[in-house]
Amino acid sequence: SQTIHQWPATLVQPVGSPLSLECTVEGTSNPNLYWYRQAAGRGLQLLFYSVGIGQISSEVPQNLSASRPQDRQFILSSKKLLLSDSGFYLCAWRAGSVANSGANVLTFGAGSRLTVL
Amino acid sequence: SQQGEEDPQALSIQEGENATMNCSYKTSINNLQWYRQNSGRGLVHLILIRSNEREKHSGRLRVTLDTSKKSSSLLITASRAADTASYFCATAPGWGKFQFGAGTQVVVTP
Numbered sequence: 001s002q003t004i005h006q007w008p009a010t011l012v013q014p015v016g017s018p019l020s021l022e023c024t025v026e027g028t029s030n031p032n033l034y035w036y037r038q039a040a041g042r043g044l045q046l047l048f049y050s051v052g053i054g055q056i057s058s059e060v061p062q063n064l065s066a067s068r069p070q071d072r073q074f075i076l077s078s079k080k081l082l083l084s085d086s087g088f089y090l091c092a093w094r095a096g097s098v099a100n101s102g103a104n105v106l107t108f109g110a111g112s113r114l115t116v117l
Numbered sequence: 118s119q120q121g122e123e124d125p126q127a128l129s130i131q132e133g134e135n136a137t138m139n140c141s142y143k144t145s146i147n148n149l150q151w152y153r154q155n156s157g158r159g160l161v162h163l164i165l166i167r168s169n170e171r172e173k174h175s176g177r178l179r180v181t182l183d184t185s186k187k188s189s190s191l192l193i194t195a196s197r198a199a200d201t202a203s204y205f206c207a208t209a210p211g212w213g214k215f216q217f218g219a220g221t222q223v224v225v226t227p
Contacts, residue, residue, distance in 0.1 A: 006159075032213050043205065043219035044160075051213065059214070090159055094213075104148055106207070106215055108159030 002027035006091045006109030013116055019078040021112050023091030030096040033074040035066055038088040086116045123218040131226050136193040138221040140206030149189050154203045196225045
């Protein structure tokens with residue numbers, strides 16, 4: 001069965017410090033991968049999505065970047081965090097093949113709560 | 118911009134009552150999905166309804182879709198305290214770009 005792991009679960013970082021959130025998926029190959037951010041009590045904002053290694057689509061210009069160094073690994077980074085980067089970050093995946101019925105459904109990780117002080 | 122918008126923003130009911138929430142979207146869709154999020158957790162997929170379907174059931178969940186009005190509703194029957202969560206609708210107007218609304222926060226009191 002497929003599983004998704006996201007870490008760290010929580011972190012508190014000072015303004016101006018770097019950030020690295022990691023997400024890995026097991027039990028599938030060539031997944032589509034996503035990073036979302038959720039502000040407190042709000043909906044999800046799509047930040048990045050990737051259809052393959054090294055292929056990243058950025059949805060919102062911001063202080064963040066994403067990388068996909070391996071097929072099932074997706075990393076969210078920042079060189080210098082801002083206060084506005086605080087939030088709940090969610091990684092998600094779906095099957096990459098349109099022939100797969102699971103391609104219509106997102107599976108989410110448990111989330112990473114970032115507080116920038 | 119958000120593709121889906123849920124209504125109401127918050128809903129408080131007692132156990133045994135039904136909970137109904139609505140979702141409106143802006144562009145044409147192939148399907149619409151509903152997800153649930155417990156506080157501080159990731160989202161979990163509940164149900165998917167295709168654009169050529171008008172109603173779908175899954176356990177105590179009933180989803181309707183009206184493509185002419187670009188709207189959907191989620192009904193939870195005989196609510197339980199464990200149904201307390203936020204509920205989101207999602208669409209993917211562009212390939213792979215799942216977009217979510219702001220959600221409806223449901224509180225079910227015993």
